[in-house]
Amino acid sequence: MKPILTLGIIGGNGWLGSALGRSVLSSGLISPNQLVVTASREHNRYQDWPGVICVESADALLEVAEVVVVSVRPEQFSLLTLSLENRLVISLMAKVPIVALAAATGSNRIVRAMPNAAASVGRSYTPWCAMPGLSAEDCAFVQRLFSACGVSDEVEDESQIDYLTALTGSGPAFPALLADALIQHAITQGISPTVAQRGVLQTLSGASQLMLDENASPADMVARFLDYGGTTTEGLNAMLQHGFRDAVQEGMKAAYGAVKC
Ligand SMILES: NC(=O)C1=CN([C@@H]2O[C@H](COP(=O)(O)OP(=O)(O)OC[C@H]3O[C@@H](n4cnc5c(N)ncnc54)[C@H](OP(=O)(O)O)[C@@H]3O)[C@@H](O)[C@H]2O)C=CC1
Ligand SMILES: O=C(O)[C@@H]1CCC=N1
Structure with a gap:
């Protein structure tokens, strides 16, 4: 497999972009000097990897990046001018379809992927789908990229990415809501906030691990x-x-309605 030369992340200092960038570095998939991110040189989330190339603009990033990850907010995307013919483009954005990505970038090598916030601890679930005709080599790279920050699956079509944006993309927030409700109740019963939080988070994580290890469905x-x-x-x-x-x-x-509007 051809080694990747330079991975660029537009929005690489944001919440999700930095989670992906830090995961691919921690996993050793790429070395710091193969990563270029839009981030200020002084204030960035890559202090542990001084070799990471920080640039001020997407234009500067495009001068060096061979594979381009787009991780800006959907509403920020329309303000970007990106000429990406012949480059592999991987969008992490909710709500922006492949047809719009192709029209805006001129690329015919486009992937939509939907990691979640747990990418920052290497525990994301990331579904992705490619536009028709993407080479096996590009698909293999995408799978390796997202495996570096958790578990990843190629899904059949883009409509599934839209649904999964609501389910697993937004997903970490939902158990967080359950956890907070449990913690608030515990506190009313005189349990200290520290014990309540430690107990509830360990219980949620333990329950997930139990079902994964025993291959038991939540319904079971x-x-x-x-x-x-x-x-x-x-x-x-x-x-x-x-x-x-x-x-x-x-x-x-x-959540799904908001993805589709
Ligand atoms: N956060 C999450 O849990 C998830 C997010 N997503 C998707 O990921 C994408 C990014 O979201 P998130 O990381 O949360 O958002 P953030 O606001 O944290 O990050 C967006 C980043 O993009 C940068 N940016 C915006 N415009 C430009 C530009 N023109 N050139 C260079 N950089 C730019 C911002 O820089 P600055 O702050 O300086 O403007 C910021 O660092 C979104 O499209 C979202 O739908 C998908 C799944 C989960
Ligand atoms: O809430 C959002 O809009 C983004 C997309 C999925 C998760 N976070």
């Missing part, structure tokens, strides 16, 4: 506790009776 896990007949059963039943599933359905509808 819920059914097991509903059948158990203990304190957990009482808690689950009350949450279900108070509209837990409806609240989640409405939340997902709203």
Whole structure:
């Protein structure tokens, strides 16, 4: 496989762009001098890797980057002028379809990918899809790039990226909401905020790991506790009776609706 020469991240000092950049460096996929990001030389999130090339503008980045990741906000994208013919372009943006990316960049090598905030700790889930005709070599690179920041799957088509933007792209926020609700309740019961937070976060992460390790579906896990007949059963039943599933359905509808508007 041909080694990648220079990876550029427009928006590489932002929340997601820096999470990706730092992950690919930590994983050793690329070396610091193969990464160019739009970030100020003095204030950037790559202080651990002084070799990373920081440039002030997307134009300066395009002078050196062979593969270009676009990680600006969707509304910032229309302000960019990018001439990217012949370059592999990987967009992390919500809501910007491949057809618009092709029209704006002139590239016929385009990928849409949707990491999530857990990329910053190497635990993202990243679905991606390529425009038709992308070479096997480019696809292999994309898979390696996103494997560096977690688990990654190529999906069948772009509509799935749109749905998954709402499900897994936004996803870390949803267990965070559940965790906060649990913590707030614990605090009302006299548990210290420190213990409440430590206990709840370890419980969420432990529950995920348990289901992954045992290859158990969440539905199986819920059914097991509903059948158990203990304190957990009482808690689950009350949450279900108070509209837990409806609240989640409405939340997902709203997030997906926002992706499509
Ligand atoms: N955050 C998340 O959890 C996720 C985000 N995404 C997608 O990732 C993309 C980036 O989001 P996020 O990282 O959260 O946003 P941020 O606002 O944190 O980062 C955007 C970055 O783009 C930079 N930028 C904006 N315009 C330009 C420009 N013209 N030239 C160079 N750099 C520019 C900004 O610099 P400055 O601040 O100086 O303007 C900023 O560093 C979005 O499209 C979003 O939909 C997808 C999944 C998850
Ligand atoms: O909330 C957002 O708009 C971005 C896209 C998916 C996650 N974060």
